[in-house]
Amino acid sequence: MKEILIHNFTVKRGSFTLNPLSLTIEKGEIFAILGRTGSGKTVLLEAIGGMFPGNGGSVLYDGVDVMDIPPFNRRLGFVYQDHGLFPHMKVYDNIVYGLKMHGFSKDEQGRRAGALMEMLSITHIRNQYPGTLSGGESQRTALARALALKPEILLLDEPFSALDPATRQQLYLELKKIHEHFQCTIIFVTHDFTEARMLAHRVGILLDGQLKAVVLADRLMDGHYSDEVEQFLGRNQRI
Template identity: 55%
Template sequence: MAGRIDVEGLRVKRGSFSLEVDKLSVEPREVFAILGETGAGKTVLLESIAGAFPFSAGHILLDGKDVETLPIQQRHLGIVYQDYALFPHMTVYENVAYGLRMNGCPPSEIDQRVGAVLELFSIERIAESYPGIISGGESQRVALSRALVLEPDILLLDEPFSALDPATKERLYATLRDVHERFDCTIVFVTHDFEEARRLADRVAVILGGRLCAVVPAAELFDQMHDAEVARFLGL
């Protein structure tokens, strides 16, 4: 089954910051949370999985293939950033269609696939609107649509719910579960919210100060025996 991620001996330098992950595996179709404080390296790990920049050492394998040697179109992943990164000069429809156009899909297929994903997320009515005039919840669904219209094996989400009000957040929790079921993909999401990680994920990785400190089943996040640093972070 597609969607496996293996991290081996990873070292990433970003300015003065360094991320170290000796070994980490995410199973196909797993919902996996990366939990940690602000600045701990959560997004650096997420972007590393996406192959966004070179590594100082180590490898990340997507279904056994090194992400650094895979062309972008062969990585079969989608990424949604915290600020959604929608193109402001494009309509919602054009934003969602962008990746398909870059991949050379014929117009008829683009229209069918974009229409289907807009309907799935109930945003057909804003298809001709621009990002500057839609709500935060709508922007989140547009960003998810743009990623999922490519039918990725792996979906990467960078703090996808942090800027949303509680009611919208609850609705999108349900949307995420539906996405996982419908698209049958592996989901890796970054969060600093303990309860969010525990509710949504199968397993949780804890990253502190640029170092992977623990990987535990989400349901056992507060039940496991942790070292002093992780216990302090969790408030135990």
């Protein structure tokens, strides 16, 4: 697990600007980035993971500036909203892909993949292709692939948004189990208030490219915010 320190960091992508922000995410924390569609949540997540260079400021893992370190050398796992599985590879091959690229032996690939498939209850689909999987099976496969390299940071882009309510609840439990087992720092993007409150330790509210507030998850609906945040939370409509 790692502490993540973001200092005066900004990103410009086309017409969108992620305004300079500073944020510390504690070692081993589950942190939610909450906001509307188009607010910059995924841009911030990708910036933390080093998917593209920033336009100012710094990102540090445990005090080490990682701005010049490529994502595959940062000990992190990333799961996108669409899961990003390779359609031509079976579940097992998707899971061990990163291990192969890093030169792990076939025995070690099998050991890690087997343990993850058992943990996530997907052993029975190891020989299936992504196109045959349910949403929950696809998500579990993507999580297994991201965890195969034992990341110290796990980044999740709206991981549960496309799932039915029952599967979503099951995966909430899976995520807590993953956090406990791997002891990694987890950052996830969501637009769901309930999800943020259930899973995170703290929540950062991001609106129009600006970090408006950071609050304890269980106090999300009790804090005192600007009018813009109050409107986003729907509290100005309460009677």
